[in-house]
Amino acid sequence: MKKLAELLRERMKVDGLSVRDVAEVTGVSHSTIARAANEETVTVSTLVALCTFLGVPLSSVLEAKENPDAIFEQISRVLAIEPELSGVFGDIARKINDGDLNKKVLAEIAAFAAYRVERYDLAYNEMSLAD
Amino acid sequence: MDEIVIEALKKIEAITEDKVLTYLVRIKKDAICLDPHLKEVRVLANQDS
Numbered sequence: 001m002k003k004l005a006e007l008l009r010e011r012m013k014v015d016g017l018s019v020r021d022v023a024e025v026t027g028v029s030h031s032t033i034a035r036a037a038n039e040e041t042v043t044v045s046t047l048v049a050l051c052t053f054l055g056v057p058l059s060s061v062l063e064a065k066e067n068p069d070a071i072f073e074q075i076s077r078v079l080a081i082e083p084e085l086s087g088v089f090g091d092i093a094r095k096i097n098d099g100d101l102n103k104k105v106l107a108e109i110a111a112f113a114a115y116r117v118e119r120y121d122l123a124y125n126e127m128s129l130a131d
Numbered sequence: 132m133d134e135i136v137i138e139a140l141k142k143i144e145a146i147t148e149d150k151v152l153t154y155l156v157r158i159k160k161d162a163i164c165l166d167p168h169l170k171e172v173r174v175l176a177n178q179d180s
Contacts, residue, residue, distance in 0.1 A: 044140045047140075087142075
């Protein structure tokens with residue numbers, strides 16, 4: 001996750017923190033912190049812990065779209081690749097319509113889903129390189 | 132951060148994690164020629180379950 005890694009590395013540099021320092025503050029293992037700083041995939045739990053540590057909203061590290069049309073297009077592309085995610089987006093849409101959720105979060109969720117399905121591409125590319 | 136959002140992200144994580152792992156297992160076994168079309172990843176994963 002490139003943006004998260006950039007923010008993390010910058011914070012560590014400015015504050016003079018080591019990987020182990022960040023691990024101690026966040027409660028995340030130092031090896032996971034190192035992976036995050038190296039732009040590798042992190043779990044949702046780690047993502048939340050690091051956003052809290054950095055003091056930034058999830059939308060900033062996910063590079064969420066702001067334009068409604070762009071968000072819709074992103075969701076459409078995600079569902080074309082992974083239709084099983086339609087249930088998740090259906091639940092979110094219902095909660096937004098019921099007023100239980102601010103519609104701004106849709107952009108964050110869409111951006112995270114897009115990030116995850118892009119890993120399918122990465123897996124295929126790894127296979128191609130192995131050949 | 133909103134618990135509903137975190138819950139949604141974890142659902143997405145769980146759904147997509149299974150697919151990627153299955154795909155990588157297939158690659159390691161070298162047992163099948165995978166179609167590069169992305170939707171085939173999903174189909175192959177479903178056949179395993």
